[in-house]
Amino acid sequence: MIKLNELTFEKRTGGNEMRFLHTADWHIGKKLHGFDLLAEQKDAFCQIKQIAAAQNVDAIVIAGDLYDRAVASEDSVAVLNKMLKELNLEEKYPLLAISGNHDSAIRLETGSEWYTATEFYLKTKFSDAFEPVTLNDTQFFMLPYFQPQMARNYFQDESLKNLPEIMEKVAAAMVQEFDPTKKHVLIAHFFAAGSSHTDSETMLEVGGLNPVPVDLLEEFDYVALGHLHDKNALKHPFIHYAGSPVKFSISEAETQKGVWIVDTDPYQAKWIPLKPLNDIHVLENSFAELTDPKLYRAIPADDYVAVRLTDRAVIDDIMNKLRHYYPRIISLSRVNGRESLIADENNGGQVNLDPLELFESFFEKMTDEKPTQLQEQIVQESFEELQKGDTYETN
Amino acid sequence: MIKLNELTFEKRTGGNEMRFLHTADWHIGKKLHGFDLLAEQKDAFCQIKQIAAAQNVDAIVIAGDLYDRAVASEDSVAVLNKMLKELNLEEKYPLLAISGNHDSAIRLETGSEWYTATEFYLKTKFSDAFEPVTLNDTQFFMLPYFQPQMARNYFQDESLKNLPEIMEKVAAAMVQEFDPTKKHVLIAHFFAAGSSHTDSETMLEVGGLNPVPVDLLEEFDYVALGHLHDKNALKHPFIHYAGSPVKFSISEAETQKGVWIVDTDPYQAKWIPLKPLNDIHVLENSFAELTDPKLYRAIPADDYVAVRLTDRAVIDDIMNKLRHYYPRIISLSRVNGRESLIADENNGGQVNLDPLELFESFFEKMTDEKPTQLQEQIVQESFEELQKGDTYETN
Known part of the structure; x- marks a missing residue:
């Protein structure tokens, strides 16, 4: 850089x-x-x-x-x-x-x-x-x-x-x-x-x-x-x-x-x-690791964090707990266990299973591989085309 | 002119x-x-x-x-x-x-x-x-x-x-x-x-x-x-x-x-x-008069027509009948009888009781006068302010 x-x-x-x-x-x-x-x-x-x-x-x-x-x-x-x-x-x-x-x-x-x-x-x-x-x-x-x-x-x-x-x-x-x-x-x-x-x-x-x-x-x-x-x-x-x-x-x-x-x-x-003002980090860790100062202090508070949780156990109110350490947590998924994607009910509306994430999850289940960036973009574009419609024309 | x-x-x-x-x-x-x-x-x-x-x-x-x-x-x-x-x-x-x-x-x-x-x-x-x-x-x-x-x-x-x-x-x-x-x-x-x-x-x-x-x-x-x-x-x-x-x-x-x-x-x-390309006509007439060639032939087909019907009788499918003579009929109201404003169910979606008409109707009932253009405009502006919101921002 x-x-x-x-x-x-x-x-x-x-x-x-x-x-x-x-x-x-x-x-x-x-x-x-x-x-x-x-x-x-x-x-x-x-x-x-x-x-x-x-x-x-x-x-x-x-x-x-x-x-x-x-x-x-x-x-x-x-x-x-x-x-x-x-x-x-x-x-x-x-x-x-x-x-x-x-x-x-x-x-x-x-x-x-x-x-x-x-x-x-x-x-x-x-x-x-x-x-x-x-x-x-x-x-x-x-x-x-x-x-x-x-x-x-x-x-x-x-x-x-x-x-x-x-x-x-x-x-x-x-x-x-x-x-x-x-x-x-x-x-x-x-x-x-x-x-x-x-x-x-x-x-x-x-x-x-x-x-x-x-x-x-x-x-x-x-x-x-x-x-x-x-x-x-x-x-x-x-x-x-x-x-x-x-x-x-x-x-x-x-x-x-x-x-x-x-x-x-x-x-x-x-x-x-270009140097990112606020970077995106993907953290594939356990809850114990995520709440360890060694990890969370290394991440600037304004950076975005996507968590791929390795735990299988149910953790109460996990999004709010993690947001305490990572104020800009943007996604939470579980990499182990059958429950591969979860969304916390108490998440304040900021973590959504957006269509692209649903696609990724489906793709991974079907192929055991992650979609490429090109594949993701095609799905994203297609979805946006579908979404466009005339919603802003209706009143 | x-x-x-x-x-x-x-x-x-x-x-x-x-x-x-x-x-x-x-x-x-x-x-x-x-x-x-x-x-x-x-x-x-x-x-x-x-x-x-x-x-x-x-x-x-x-x-x-x-x-x-x-x-x-x-x-x-x-x-x-x-x-x-x-x-x-x-x-x-x-x-x-x-x-x-x-x-x-x-x-x-x-x-x-x-x-x-x-x-x-x-x-x-x-x-x-x-x-x-x-x-x-x-x-x-x-x-x-x-x-x-x-x-x-x-x-x-x-x-x-x-x-x-x-x-x-x-x-x-x-x-x-x-x-x-x-x-x-x-x-x-x-x-x-x-x-x-x-x-x-x-x-x-x-x-x-x-x-x-x-x-x-x-x-x-x-x-x-x-x-x-x-x-x-x-x-x-x-x-x-x-x-x-x-x-x-x-x-x-x-x-x-x-x-x-x-x-x-x-x-x-x-x-x-300026000369209007397609004018607006307010016709306060009976159904018999409206369907008389002497009247409807005087109105160019692309002009807009607001009908203030003088009949009291129920007339079946009246909007479609009138549209035959006045293709651009934009409103139908009754000036006599208690039923002062009606909307035909079979109107093809083009005649609506819009908020301004509802206001006019209400104003007339309350004051026995028509609202002035200034009053109408104030109501219109206020309604538009209310309507604006963020509807086009929602997706």
Whole structure:
């Protein structure tokens, strides 16, 4: 982990090459088991600003999911508006941002026609993808999250079956717009995985969500992706997920958060980690161990704790007892015995068996393995799609 | 009624004086008894654009309630964004807009820091009111809708009891900022009525909502108000409600919609009416009259009809029968007999006894008079406040 205050400001030659910061999946408004994460998100943002300054970047790329939900709360709107204003109007960075599947493209689009005057490029429409934004030596192709039908309409081609077929056509249409004297960067928000020629195992298909094979993207010099929250979800020399700047679930407890600093010429992508304001810890211990000062004093009081209890015995009022030592306990499960997941009745409403946990529990029972982060994310997305509906439209 | 295509483009001398168009209460997203009014709103907007061009105005003032609700639908967001873009970025009008009580100040504020570069002044904060925007010979003081507590905080004065007291202080603070070589226009969104010295009858008080006495506003050369939907709610030489550009309720069936064209020097305010795309008709007739071609053929099929039935007899399936003649029937009441308000069970869901109708009915029973438009609006606002809650925050 680098310390931010040790970052030296890097001198750069004033050439035509680009250096940009690649981040994604801010999910402003996201909650972690009932806990508001705005403090963590503001802190990560502050670190991103410091890194951008220290690395002397020419632009900042945000690859979708700026908000956590289509209808963000007023607090979230105020926070994101302030962040974008700081980066673009105060710090004067050119900004390149697309809408992700969590954003409402129509809501997020507000103001975008005015933003371009200060080099804030906010793209929310499929058709935007084929008019690249050129900064220095680089053409940026900005592909917001889209529904397959939007692509079929745009290409007037109902035969396009799935995302791989669509992306083959999208990439070809973009290549048509390539200026051969420039570098070419794609900014997009989707699942990318495997290769179109490998066996079906890597071509995970869940509920019709086909991942985009990475070899369709190899015409680009760099692909700045959003959607998956762990940068390690894909290992590729120039196709990268930035991941989320904050840990958003227990399954991300061990993932390192950060941003990519990308140079176009010569090409280089450098990972710079972010330090969590309040970390997530998974403690697989007995009640006796958990209440031992040696353990609980090592955990900062504002950090989040997921407990995987090893005891089999019934312990009265356990959540309230544990909350005494771990004020931000976010989950409690038992790893031994038949009673593999319990929820205390006296938990004050903060520990819920959310759908993802139910899925995890079910998956583990069925397969004796834990779901991968990708699998969890697919289930999460699907559940959110189902939940969306029109509940906010009913009155 | 003037015909728009007969409007001649008015030549103006290129002096320093201002001519602006004053409109308000667009309420984009408003529904009329279940019927979407976007078509009517788009048509009224188109007329406003034509009037602005024909009158060769220097700026357009929108005095609050751009949206009908704090969380507007995606359709409403898309429509309002397009309208504002057309006026400011395409037609190049300076725009002066404030948030009203129906708008979420925080949501509406999105982008406002970028908008000023093209003379789109969108003010949503109480503190914005004391930094006037100067265009040509005029200082515009823009006072968004606000809660009394915001004013108490701003002035650090907890003793400010009510809106009249607050507005006295607000007006005095604005006068402090007056440039004596300029004209002074206030743009605001509140109830204004009577005078602070008349008897209590005109000082209507309902639920603590005190109207602002107009004599507090007499330091200004013009006051561009929003909130009440009928320009005739207040008669004053230079303090005007623009009213809504579209008829939003049955009680507005007879009000004329339009915009003010205001000249600063010499002062003149000219009312220019808008032609309703689909009008509202209140028909107080018998069933026999209503089904007579002489009556129903005179009503365009897309117009809205509120029926006040004079029959006492029970008529089977009356709503469906009437809908045959009046496809957009929006309400049915009986004016004779004890059964003063009925709702047909087979009405297809479009005729509801909404809270305002229940209030009207109750008010009439208790007082033998119809509530005034102001009284109705107060009840409507109060009900909406109650309804707001956090329903869109629950998942």
